[in-house]
Amino acid sequence: MTFLSTIKAAALSAAMIVSVALPAAHADEQYFPLQSYRVGPYAAGGTGFFGGFIDYLNLINIRDGGVNGVKLTWDECETQYEVERGVECYERQKSHAGAAAWNPLSVGIAYAMIDRITADKVPLITVNHGRTDSTDGRVFPYVFPLLLNPYSETSGIVNYIAAKEGGIDKLKGKKIVVLYHGSPYGKETIPIYELLAQKYGFTVQQIEVPHPGNEQQSQWLTIRRAKPDFVVLRGWGVMNPVALKTAVKVGFPVDHIVGNVWSNSEEDVIPAGDAAKGYTAITTQASGNTYPVVQEIVKTVYGASKGNLEDKSRIGSVYHNLGIVNGILNVEAIRVAQEKFGHRTLTGDEVRWGFEHLKLDPAKVEALGAKDLFHSINVSWDNHEGEGYVTFQQWDGKKWNVVSDWIAPDWALLRPIIEKSAEAYAAEKGIKLRTADDANAVTTN
Amino acid sequence: MIADFDYQFFIEVLVGGLLSGVMYSLVAIGFVLIYKTSGVLNFAQGALLLFAALTFVSLVERGVPFALALVATFAIMVAIGIAIERTVLRPLTNKPPITLFMATLGLSYIIEGAAQLIWGTQVHGLDLGIEDVPLEVGGVLISQFDIFAAVVAAGMVLLLSLFFRYTRIGLSFRAVADDQFAALAVGLRLPLIWATVWAAAGLVALVAGLLWGARLGVQFSLSLVVLKALPVLVLGGFDSILGAIVGGLLIGASEKLAEVYIGDYFGGGIESWFAYVVALVFLLIRPSGLFGQKLVERV
Numbered sequence: 001m002t003f004l005s006t007i008k009a010a011a012l013s014a015a016m017i018v019s020v021a022l023p024a025a026h027a028d029e030q031y032f033p034l035q036s037y038r039v040g041p042y043a044a045g046g047t048g049f050f051g052g053f054i055d056y057l058n059l060i061n062i063r064d065g066g067v068n069g070v071k072l073t074w075d076e077c078e079t080q081y082e083v084e085r086g087v088e089c090y091e092r093q094k095s096h097a098g099a100a101a102w103n104p105l106s107v108g109i110a111y112a113m114i115d116r117i118t119a120d121k122v123p124l125i126t127v128n129h130g131r132t133d134s135t136d137g138r139v140f141p142y143v144f145p146l147l148l149n150p151y152s153e154t155s156g157i158v159n160y161i162a163a164k165e166g167g168i169d170k171l172k173g174k175k176i177v178v179l180y181h182g183s184p185y186g187k188e189t190i191p192i193y194e195l196l197a198q199k200y201g202f203t204v205q206q207i208e209v210p211h212p213g214n215e216q217q218s219q220w221l222t223i224r225r226a227k228p229d230f231v232v233l234r235g236w237g238v239m240n241p242v243a244l245k246t247a248v249k250v251g252f253p254v255d256h257i258v259g260n261v262w263s264n265s266e267e268d269v270i271p272a273g274d275a276a277k278g279y280t281a282i283t284t285q286a287s288g289n290t291y292p293v294v295q296e297i298v299k300t301v302y303g304a305s306k307g308n309l310e311d312k313s314r315i316g317s318v319y320h321n322l323g324i325v326n327g328i329l330n331v332e333a334i335r336v337a338q339e340k341f342g343h344r345t346l347t348g349d350e351v352r353w354g355f356e357h358l359k360l361d362p363a364k365v366e367a368l369g370a371k372d373l374f375h376s377i378n379v380s381w382d383n384h385e386g387e388g389y390v391t392f393q394q395w396d397g398k399k400w401n402v403v404s405d406w407i408a409p410d411w412a413l414l415r416p417i418i419e420k421s422a423e424a425y426a427a428e429k430g431i432k433l434r435t436a437d438d439a440n441a442v443t444t445n
Numbered sequence: 446m447i448a449d450f451d452y453q454f455f456i457e458v459l460v461g462g463l464l465s466g467v468m469y470s471l472v473a474i475g476f477v478l479i480y481k482t483s484g485v486l487n488f489a490q491g492a493l494l495l496f497a498a499l500t501f502v503s504l505v506e507r508g509v510p511f512a513l514a515l516v517a518t519f520a521i522m523v524a525i526g527i528a529i530e531r532t533v534l535r536p537l538t539n540k541p542p543i544t545l546f547m548a549t550l551g552l553s554y555i556i557e558g559a560a561q562l563i564w565g566t567q568v569h570g571l572d573l574g575i576e577d578v579p580l581e582v583g584g585v586l587i588s589q590f591d592i593f594a595a596v597v598a599a600g601m602v603l604l605l606s607l608f609f610r611y612t613r614i615g616l617s618f619r620a621v622a623d624d625q626f627a628a629l630a631v632g633l634r635l636p637l638i639w640a641t642v643w644a645a646a647g648l649v650a651l652v653a654g655l656l657w658g659a660r661l662g663v664q665f666s667l668s669l670v671v672l673k674a675l676p677v678l679v680l681g682g683f684d685s686i687l688g689a690i691v692g693g694l695l696i697g698a699s700e701k702l703a704e705v706y707i708g709d710y711f712g713g714g715i716e717s718w719f720a721y722v723v724a725l726v727f728l729l730i731r732p733s734g735l736f737g738q739k740l741v742e743r744v
Binding site (some may be wrong): 038040041042043044048049150173182208209210211212214215217218219221222225228237238241242245248249250251267272273275310311363 | 451454457458461462465523546558561565566568569572573577579586588589591612623649651660661662663665666669673700701704705708712713714715717718
C-alpha cells in the first residue's frame with residue numbers, strides 16, 4: 001500500500017465509520033460486514049481475499065445493478081487477524097441493518113463468533129476452513145464451511161497421492177509425514193490422517209512445527225531420517241516457504257511435498273524462490289485470470305477504476321480468486337433466497353435458507369463465467385460444506401499450473417465421523433438437533 | 446542401546462543447531478550494542494530488521510542495483526537510528542529503564558506500521574545469490590547458506606571487536622558502557638555516541654535482515670525473530686557480543702537436539718519454549734548471563 005493509497009483508504013474508512021454510525025439500510029440494499037485484515041502479519045492473504053470478494057460485489061452492482069435490483073453494500077473493519085479485534089468489529093458492525101453474512105476468513109475469529117451469530121441468526125461463512133463438524137447443519141445452523149472442510153481436504157490429498165501412486169490399493173505400505181502448524185487449525189486433521197492410514201494401510205507420522213514456523217531444521221532432519229514417500233504440508237504464513245527451503249536444504253525432493261489449502265498461494269512459494277519449483281498443493285479454485293468472470297471483473301470493475309487490488313498483477317492469484325468464488329457463493333445464496341422471499345433486503349435467517357439451498361452444478365458454474373475456476377457446490381440444510389471438489393496445482397517458479405482433474409473427497413466415509421463429533425458438541429452444549437422442518441422455519445423480520 | 450545410536454544423525458542435528466544459533470546471534474548482537482552503551486533493551490530491533498530488509502528488497506524490485514540498494518538502505522537505517530536517538534531517547538534520558546523499554550516497545554509497533562505503510566504488505570523473495578543446496582561432509586549434510594551466514598556473523602563480530610578496541614569512538618563506547626556519568630564527566634559527548642551506536646545497530650539490523658529475509662522471505666514475520674534472540678541474550682549476557690555468539694550456539698544446538706530427541710515425549714513442537722527453559726536455568730545459576738558484567742552497586 002503506498003502513502004497515497006493509505007490516505008485514500010483512511011478517507012474511505014472515515015466514510016465507512018459514518019456509514020456504520022448510520023445503521024439504517026435502504027430498502028433495496030443488502031449489507032456485508034467485512035472483518036478484513038489489510039495490515040499485520042497476514043495482510044498479503046487478507047488483501048487478496050477481501051479484494052476478490054469486493055471486486056465481485058462491485059461487478060454485480062456495476063454490471064447488474066445489484067442482485068435483482070438490490071444493491072450490495074459493505075464496509076471493512078480491520079482485524080489484523082486478531083480474535084479480540086475481530087470480535088470488536090463484530091460488535092461494531094452488527095447493528096447495521098440488512099446484514100447478509102459474516103466472512104471473517106479466520107478460524108479464531110469464526111470460533112469466537114459462533115454463539116453470537118447463532119443468537120443473531122446471521123450466517124457465518126468459513127470458506128475452505130473452520131471446524132470440520134460445523135458441516136453438520138443439524139447442530140450448526142448458521143455456520144457454513146463452504147466447499148471444503150479440513151477432513152474433506154485430508155481425504156482429497158490422500159486420494160491425490162493414491163492417484164499418483166497408481167491407485168488407492170498402492171497406498172499400502174507407503175509412508176506419509178504430515179508437517180502441521182502448532183495451532184488448533186494445524187491439529188484439526190490429526191485423527192483423520194490416523195484413520196485414513198488404518199483404512200488404506202499406509203503409515204503416517206505427524207510432526208508439529210511451533211508457531212510461527214520460522215525454524216524447521218530439526219523437523220526436516222527427522223523427516224529425512226524417516227524417508228517418507230510424501231510429506232503433506234499443513235502450514236500457514238511464514239511456515240510454508242521455510243518448509244520448502246528447509247526441505248531443499250536437507251535434500252528432500254520438493255515434488256513429493258503436497259500442500260494443504262492454506263499452503264497453496266503465491267505468498268507461500270514466492271519467498272521460497274527456486275526451492276518451491278515443483279511443489280504441489282490442493283485447491284478448490286484454480287488460479288489465473290483467463291476465466292470469463294475474472295476477465296469481466298478486469299473489464300468492468302478495473303475498467304471503471306473501482307478495482308480493489310492496488311497491484312493489478314495479483315488479479316487471478318490464489319487468494320484473489322478465492323475471494324471471487326466466495327463472492328459468487330454469497331451472491332448466489334442471496335439470489336436463491338430472493339426467489340423464495342422476494343426481491344428485497346433479506347434477513348440473515350432468510351440468507352441462511354438461501355445458503356441451505358445453494359446448488360450450483362457445473363452448467364450453472366459455467367453460466368456464471370466460472371467454468372474450471374471451481375467445480376460445483378451442493379449445500380443442503382444438514383450438509384453445510386456442499387461437497388466441493390478439489391484439484392491440485394504445481395508451482396513452476398512463476399505461476400501455478402493445474403496438474404489433476406477435479407477430485408472428490410470420500411464424503412461417505414467422512415460423514416459419520418463428522419456427525420459423531422457434531423453430536424458430541426451438541427450434547428456438551430445442550431443443543432437440540434435441528435430437523436428439516438426446523439430448517440424451513442425462517443425468521444423474516 | 447548405545448550401539449543403535451545414530452551418531453551421524455546426532456552430528457547432523459548438532460551442526461544444524463549450531464548454524465541456526467549463529468542466525469539467532471546475528472539478531473542478538475543488535476540488542477547488545479544498544480544495551481551496552483545505553484542500558485536500554487531495544488525491543489524495536491526486530492522491527493528495524495524488518496524495515497531494513499523490506500526497504501532493501503523494495504529498492505531492488507524497483508530496479509535499483511544491488512550495491513546501491515545496500516548503501517541506500519544503510520543510509521536510511523543510519524537516519525532512522527539518529528532520529529530515534531533525537532526524538533525518543535534523548536528526551537527520556539535519566540528516566541527509569543522500564544520507561545525506556547516501553548518506549549522501544551512502542552517504537553517497534555511504529556516501525557512495523559511504517560514499513561507496511563511505505564512498502565506495502567506483500568511478501569517478497571530475496572535471493573542473495575547463495576545456492577542453498579546441501580554440502581555433504583563425511584555423510585553429514587550441511588547447508589551452504591548457513592555456512593555463509595556463519596562467516597558473515599564471524600566477520601561482523603571481528604569488525605565490531607576491532608572497532609571497539611582500536612577506534613576513538615569505539616573506546617568512547619566502552620567508556621560509556623562502563624560508566625555513563627564518568628564518561629560525561631571527562632567530556633565525552635553522549636548524544637553523539639548514542640547516535641553512532643544506533644547507526645551501528647541499524648547496520649546489524651540490515652545484515653541480519655538480509656540473511657533472515659533470504660531464509661524466510663521478506664515479510665512481516667521477520668520482526669518475530671526477536672523472540673529467538675531473547676533467550677540468547679539471557680544466556681549470553683545482555684552486554685557481551687561474545688556472549689551473544691556463544692549464547693546463540695548453545696541455544697541453537699540445545700533446542701534442536703531437544704526437539705529431535707525428547708520432543709516426542711512432550712507431544713512435539715517444543716523447541717520454541719525449550720530455548721526459554723535453557724535460558725531460565727542459566728538465569729537462576731548466573732543472573733548476568735555467561736559473559737554479562739556483574740552489577741555491583743554501592744548502597
